[in-house]
Amino acid sequence: MAIQPPSDIVLDVLKAADPAAVEMAQAKLKAGQAASEAQRLSGTDRGFDVTLGRHQASRTTEHLTEKKAVPETYRKFEGMVLQSMIKSMLPDSQEIYGKGAAGEIWKGMLAEHLGNAIAKDGGVGIAEHLAKNGPTAVEDARESRDKARGERLHVRTQLIERNQLEALDALLPGDQKQKRTDRV
Known part of the structure; x- marks a missing residue:
């Protein structure tokens, strides 16, 4: 029935x-x-x-402004994530979608449209999170880490050079010290 x-x-x-x-x-x-x-x-x-x-006119305009700040690629990605979640939640019913491959296609299309509509209307926050902490944040962190590593290497190099000069001063007689400091 x-x-x-x-x-x-x-x-x-x-x-x-x-x-x-x-x-x-x-x-x-x-x-x-x-x-x-x-x-x-x-x-x-x-x-x-x-x-x-x-x-809620002010809230609506804030929401629209906020939505524009997020790149469209992040919205599409959020739509794909939501699509897979929605498809797994939809019932497996041949009476609703039809039998066989056609029924699966209809179910997939429904999930796709629902996921895209939810993502377009603000989604669940995946796109905003990616925009805030996405690839640029990772690149910035990597860049700052590399910069810090370069600074540490520079300090180490300076310490080694200073230690080498002090060791050289201890080995050279007094005359040679004066000539060496004049060159440096």
Whole structure:
């Protein structure tokens, strides 16, 4: 026996709902649709947040600014990671996706679109983490480590040269010391 989850759930909820609450919700939806359409036409496209009663325009613009700072390649990588996670979470059902290879392709396409949509809308933080601590951070750490190693090598070389000169001073007679210091 196959069920159709979206329609069955919606019908069950409608049957269990209070008629007065249903009418009030429908009125709010109609008012929200009008407000949403007006805002969409005005070009702000924040109708969904206004309809739900959320006034987060500053948060939305901060989120969009933050999203632009992350390179697109990191977003695509996050989409691929999310795709594999989502695909493993989706049910293995022939009734939903179809049989055989075609069903696997449909399941993969669904996972791909869901992963890309989540990554595009801000994701779970993988892209931001890579942008913050990605290859440039690793290269910077390597570069600073190499610089420190070079400085230590320079100090060691100077110490060796100084010790060699002191040993040479101890071996040379007084005349030769003066000539050697004049050359250096």
